[in-house]
Amino acid sequence: MARKKQLLETAETYVSVSMKVNGVPCSAKIEPRTLLVHFLRDVLGLTGTHWGCDTGNCGACTVIMNGKSVKSCNIFAVQADGAEIITIEGLAKDGQLHPIQEAFWENHGLQCGFCTPGFIMQAYWLLQQNPNPTEEEVRRGISGNICRCTGYQNIVKAILTAAEKMKR
Amino acid sequence: MNRLHDIEVYSPKTLEEALEILRREGDRVKVIAGGTDLIIQMKDGIMPRKNLLNIYSIDELRYIRMGNDSIRIGALTSFTDIASSALIRNYARILADAANTIGSIQIMNKASIGGNLVNASPAADSIPPLYVLDAVLVLRSVEGVREVPIQSFYRGYKKLDIRSDELLTEVRVRRMAEDEDGIFLKHGLRLGDAISVVNAALLVKWDGDDRFKDVKIALGAVAPTVVRARSCEEALTGKELNDSTIWDAASKVVNDISPIDDVRGTAEYRREMSVNLLYIGLWEIINKRNQAGW
Numbered sequence: 034m035a036r037k038k039q040l041l042e043t044a045e046t047y048v049s050v051s052m053k054v055n056g057v058p059c060s061a062k063i064e065p066r067t068l069l070v071h072f073l074r075d076v077l078g079l080t081g082t083h084w085g086c087d088t089g090n091c092g093a094c095t096v097i098m099n100g101k102s103v104k105s106c107n108i109f110a111v112q113a114d115g116a117e118i119i120t121i122e123g124l125a126k127d128g129q130l131h132p133i134q135e136a137f138w139e140n141h142g143l144q145c146g147f148c149t150p151g152f153i154m155q156a157y158w159l160l161q162q163n164p165n166p167t168e169e170e171v172r173r174g175i176s177g178n179i180c181r182c183t184g185y186q187n188i189v190k191a192i193l194t195a196a197e198k199m200k201r
Numbered sequence: 202m203n204r205l206h207d208i209e210v211y212s213p214k215t216l217e218e219a220l221e222i223l224r225r226e227g228d229r230v231k232v233i234a235g236g237t238d239l240i241i242q243m244k245d246g247i248m249p250r251k252n253l254l255n256i257y258s259i260d261e262l263r264y265i266r267m268g269n270d271s272i273r274i275g276a277l278t279s280f281t282d283i284a285s286s287a288l289i290r291n292y293a294r295i296l297a298d299a300a301n302t303i304g305s306i307q308i309m310n311k312a313s314i315g316g317n318l319v320n321a322s323p324a325a326d327s328i329p330p331l332y333v334l335d336a337v338l339v340l341r342s343v344e345g346v347r348e349v350p351i352q353s354f355y356r357g358y359k360k361l362d363i364r365s366d367e368l369l370t371e372v373r374v375r376r377m378a379e380d381e382d383g384i385f386l387k388h389g390l391r392l393g394d395a396i397s398v399v400n401a402a403l404l405v406k407w408d409g410d411d412r413f414k415d416v417k418i419a420l421g422a423v424a425p426t427v428v429r430a431r432s433c434e435e436a437l438t439g440k441e442l443n444d445s446t447i448w449d450a451a452s453k454v455v456n457d458i459s460p461i462d463d464v465r466g467t468a469e470y471r472r473e474m475s476v477n478l479l480y481i482g483l484w485e486i487i488n489k490r491n492q493a494g495w
Contacts, residue, residue: 046209048210048212065208065209065210065253066207066208068240087244088241088244089237089240089241089308090394092305092307095307101279101281101310101311102306102307102310103307103310103311104237104307104308104311106240107236107237107240107241107311108236108240108311109210109233109236109240109253109255111210111212111255112212112233112236112255112257112258114212114258115258155306155307158306159306172393173392173393174306176305176306176391176392176393176394177304177305177306177307177308177393177394178305
């Protein structure tokens, strides 16, 4: 909350942004420097999107912006003005996990879990583009996400399982 | 790491507005397109703190169209769109292949060709293909339009032929002809999401005798700007193509490059990899043609 206060109140110049996040319209006056990841986490309180390397490498902050997966640590919130955003919080519906979330759970596609929201959002985009990927296509698709625990085996397995589930 | 607490951001919705802001603000603003390089550089303090001109919402700069004798690409077009464009895959395949290696999917979804060109990294993957495809860059300002061939756009390390009131709005590449083949090669430290240690684009025009009538080779990450490998090109043009002529020609590339040591590799390693990449690339082009039944 201290951070939210800082973002909202100490700005010399505020700008208004509005976007639709997980279907909900939201707008705020923020400092122009606010990155999308901080807007989501600190202004909207959606802390499922993780803030990892802050350099566009690790992919933990991956969200869907206007239908495309992007890393929210190298986007200013003002660049997302008017956009539609989907975060990890937007996947489960009515208490029912999304098939990708189920598949990660069932295949234990995680250990510490820090990278998981980013992987799931990237998998979400990947399976929308290519509902029937090969293992190699999955590996290429998640090359922008880094996991330092699992060695990726179960993550790849989870995404391939999710593809099967989503066809049903 | 620097926080970006005191910058101001202008977000025009039309090209006209953007050019007006550039005329007024000039050097005081830095143009931000996809921002995948710029935001990181600002956080690291590599980029001087400046107010930003955010052109990301100017959708009129996102297009890929067939022109009279060239393909016209709007400066904000993302690498995902370039890599998957049927026009570019059919007529400028080298550029589509390069776009596919730029970075991870998330980076390709946001990064733009104009941003890659103006960021002017010597390792930028989109630049070597544009060198061999004789790209022309369209620069607009309130004053008018300038068309600059890509090789004269780069004057030195991150030194560009662009005025502070000008915006890069379009990239034009020539269509590859039926008697031309090309390839893009990249050597990075990993397959996905890596910056090039060496990259290269090759474009050859065949004559009737299975020799090269014309050869264009450009390499990145081995000099302050992308460079043409002129001595290598010369050693191939009109020559009989066998293992020894190809190896000799590839070896000549060391005369055309001036690599440095950095975190991704030593100068010596880059020299060796440049020779190897060209040797591999030339054989791939020749083998592909032989398989195609020539």
